[in-house]
Amino acid sequence: MINLKEIVQTYSQGESSITVLDNLNLQVNQNENIGIIGPSGSGKSTLLNIIALLEIPISGKIEISGVDCQKLKAEEKVIFRKNNIGFIFQNNQLLEDFNVEENVALPLILDGVSFTKSIAKANDYLKLLGILDRKKFKPGLLSGGEQQRVAIARALIKNPSILLADEPTGSLDNQNTNIVMDFIIDLSKKKNILTIFATHNLNLIKKLDKSFKINRGKLVELESN
Numbered sequence: 001m002i003n004l005k006e007i008v009q010t011y012s013q014g015e016s017s018i019t020v021l022d023n024l025n026l027q028v029n030q031n032e033n034i035g036i037i038g039p040s041g042s043g044k045s046t047l048l049n050i051i052a053l054l055e056i057p058i059s060g061k062i063e064i065s066g067v068d069c070q071k072l073k074a075e076e077k078v079i080f081r082k083n084n085i086g087f088i089f090q091n092n093q094l095l096e097d098f099n100v101e102e103n104v105a106l107p108l109i110l111d112g113v114s115f116t117k118s119i120a121k122a123n124d125y126l127k128l129l130g131i132l133d134r135k136k137f138k139p140g141l142l143s144g145g146e147q148q149r150v151a152i153a154r155a156l157i158k159n160p161s162i163l164l165a166d167e168p169t170g171s172l173d174n175q176n177t178n179i180v181m182d183f184i185i186d187l188s189k190k191k192n193i194l195t196i197f198a199t200h201n202l203n204l205i206k207k208l209d210k211s212f213k214i215n216r217g218k219l220v221e222l223e224s225n
């Protein structure tokens, strides 16, 4: 579960400052998929980065799975994020020096799991996502949709309880958008992963349990359908 209370985030540049999140509240239950909708610059990434504990807001309370995250020290935040949160980036951020299975296995390898075990688990996820036959390819040789599926596998390999997806289909055509969204939603339901999608694509919200629009730094729930 995620509970955000009165989150404020402002950025200053010289004399001017902008308030991106303005006393924003959000509560999401563990079994829910939600969407955060808003045009470019509305604060979607800022919100996801704050939930991922990658960015510290000016004020407000962040509770994730019962933990008061503002109270964690910097190194505790890193560990909490590694153990609880999977992040899918818009531009997937796959490493071109590694092949697909190594990219997916990396979070486990960095955690000290043996290379063989990490690769075996990576293969399980690649199979689940229907791209096992691409495991020895370098990411650049894959289509955009396949690359995003690799990024999803990497985000899921440590069994996160929370999955944050920042415009995961932003660079995909309609067909691949549907495939990728259906994969994420299906998996998150099966594995009870709380998932938050940031998107500017209004069509996607039909697939989600709830959606919110960012409006002047606050969230307004949208009616489904």
Ligand SMILES: Nc1ncnc2c1ncn2[C@@H]1O[C@H](COP(=O)(O)OP(=O)(O)O)[C@@H](O)[C@H]1O
Pocket: 011, 012, 020, 038, 039, 040, 041, 042, 043, 044, 045, 046, 047
């Ligand atoms: N680190 C930062 N420093 C200054 N301004 C920032 C920073 N991060 C985001 N912003 C500004 O905050 C606003 C919201 O950005 P962002 O959260 O990336 O929006 P979105 O993801 O919806 O496109 C934008 O005006 C952006 O320029």
Ligand SMILES: [Mg+2]
Pocket: 044, 045, 046, 166
């Ligand atoms: Mg963004």
